[in-house]
Amino acid sequence: MLKKNEIESNQTIIDKAGNKIWNFFSSLKLIITVFLTLAVVSIIGTVIEQGKPPDFYTKEYGEKIAHYVLSIGFHDMYHSWWFLILLALLAANIIVCTIDRFPQKWETAIEKKYGAEPRFIKNLANSAHFTVSGDVHDIKIKVAERLKKKRYKIINADAADGASIYAWKGVIGRFGSDVTHVSLILILVGAIIGNFWGFRGYVSINENDAVNAPQADFKVRLDRFWIDYYNTGEVKQYNSLLTVIDNNKEILTKQIYVNEPLIYKGTWFYQSNYGVAYDRIREAQLILKNKKENKQIGEPFKVKWYEPFKIPGTNLTVNLVGFISDFGFDEKTKQIYARSLEHNNPAIAVVIYDGDKPISDSWLFLNYPDVFATIPNSDYNLTFMGYSGLYYTGLSVNNDPGTNIVWIGSILMTVGFIFAFMIFHKRIWVNIKRGENGVDIYMGGMINKNKILFEREFSELVESLKAKWEVGK
Template sequence: MNGKPEVISEREAARPSTPGLGWEEFSRELVEFFASIKLAMFLFIALAMTATIGTVVQQGERPEVYIQEYGEEAYRWFVRLGFTDVYHTWWFTGLLGLLCVNSLTCFYKRFPAVWRSMRQDKVNVSLAFIRNMKQRAEIPVAAPQEQVAERMAEILIEKGYRVLAKHEPGEVTLYATKGVMGRVGAHMAHLSATVIVLGGLIGSYYGFQEFGVCLEGQTYHIPRGNFDLKVDKFWIDYYENGAIKSYNSTLTVIDQGVPVTTKTITVNDPLVYKGIWFYQSSYGDAWDRIEVARINVKDKATDKVLKTVDLEWQKETSVDGLDLKVTLTDFVADFAFNSTEKKVFSKTIEHANPAVRLAIKERKTLEATPWIFYHYPDLFEIQGSKYAFELVGYQPKKFTGLQIAKNPGVNIVWVGSTMIVVGITLSSFIYHRRLWAKVIPEPNGVTVHLGGTTHKSQIDFQKEFAKLTQRIKTLDA
């Protein structure tokens, strides 16, 4: 700074220089880490363990299910670790993301070199290069150089090779290659894993899967699609021996108040509208309504049955000769009472403690709405009435269980699946083979120096190479 040369002390001069870790070295180490086999094995093991947890522990169940099976303490840990919804946890997504990075990094690291190797037309090779190959032969042929070169090219083309030739003073070099796509197949299959995982992640975060219990004749709004779905009909087909053959639902899509499409769905034959799939999943007896109930009307004093009537759902029925009108208003399959909200509900979907609620009009003066229990007919008495009511049977109303799902990543998964099938097919049945030949003049003809290589199926290539050698020997005929 002052115009004089800087002086470096002996201590500073003797200090060894330590090269820093530059961006090039850092990026190289990063690529090596993400492309490592060890990382891939760790990710596969971790994903296998996670999938095992997701299989053993039921996913998406209500808290009471886990508490009943595993206990409260275990349930709290399940919630903390995400075991109740494994496939939507941040750490499972992270494992899949790392697997994608690993796969893409391997592709980035290895495929460009393979592609350049496939695209290069290596005609300019030395004689020493051919002599050092594993499959090699020196074949004397008593024929002119041009004739031998042309006939060899024809033979190789017949066998499916693409042939390039280079004429130089004193020699002719031939380069033949086939099965280039066999080298691409393995990398395509490798890349397909990333595509499938990507499609799965998109479907997991932007799709949904729900279960709907639907009754015949009812219309339901599908908020995720902004349209309505009407269940026109549900029925079960049976074999002659009484076994269930199939269960079916006829559905109509109503969009903007207009029926758009109608389809009868069965198992594995869904209805699809606006990317939302409606699968026929199950069926069962509804727990909140029935079609008809059979009631005995008894004289309270003598316990004698006066009338037996069949009550249709929410339809008022007059009982002849008794000045009595009865309506079946409610039903629960497994009776329970919420004392806080003062509400009756079915605590399970099983018909364990069925009960019906009646609206009774007697002598135009008494009105009552009692619950009548199938298993406990004398549980409650209707004050002021001279009748007792007994539930002796009922016909449940069947519901159709629909699996409702949307998966925007399914097309991507199909692309990835196609890639893996094509890649494995190419890799398994097509082999990249390359041959080099130098036709060098000799006093009594030419010597063909032949060499070849393949990246797979060495035994088959040895047989092909031997047959090719024998054919070349006959070119002097």
């Protein structure tokens, strides 16, 4: 078994080690170092684009620098282990400093020092002494009333040779820094939760289409996209009418625009951009021509997307089944593709039926109307004359489970600043004693901050009391 002195020695070592650890986390050097490091790496994180694939950094910075960027984690800095450690050190410093200082603040806040002697009062930063005539009890009541008018809380006590008053207000101001520290911890926690468990994404939706919301169990449909204009012709606002579909039910419909998102189940949908779809249209305008004379037959007609249209005066039906905004054809692979998202070479895919029998499946071109225009086994050509594009909307999607925590932290921080910079702990002691020439009133006070303000307030209080008893007149 360990001897008593050995146990005490081991306990001393543990205590010393604990004190060193505590002093480390509460040190000013630590917080300065962490702040400077966070400032430097934040600048680096701004300069180096985040979340790109490894090849991007090799092309951008060269193989050697890219190796260091990827090894250290500067490419995804805010998810790196060392950045999390920096935040943990910052949080630990805030917590330890708060715990270190809180007991003394609390003791000062709840302490009710009444019955102070004149010698104590005279040594205060703000003090006064004057003599009045009257009854000690009545004087005590009048002084207490004046303090209450100034919204002080008071405790008074009677003694054999006089009375005393202790007055205070603004105790909560002492805890402004503590509330701010708690708010910082909440903001850090919320940011970490959002950083690791939230997501940011993008989704584009064609009009009348619905897509699955990223990392969610519901769909979003674009009912309509439109642009509002000023009288001058300048764009006023881009609008999307969205409907949320959850469990096959339409839950809500909302018009969104810039800075007015749709919010559902913690997921935010912001208006980001828009365009005309490259792979789909609303309808195509076609004309039927006589094959021999290449003359138009009847009026132009419109065919809607995937809605078969029977051409008047014929047994032919046209179905619009495909669209490419910039048609391209790879001769090696024999594959059709879109060369770009621009509408440089629009082409539509149509299926033509003679009665119920499909007789043609071909592409028609806006810029080359005679190419593939012939309808097999018929006397007609079909010509692509124009189309009505289909808008799509681009939505920025954001789900941050830490947002509410950050908001609570931000509100608490505001409250903490109000406590710290607008509310001050003021204390006043009054000793009332019967003397040889009347009743002596000793008054003194102190404040935890803004001493100049308190000096003026204390002086006005003393002068108002002197005026009440016409002291000095």
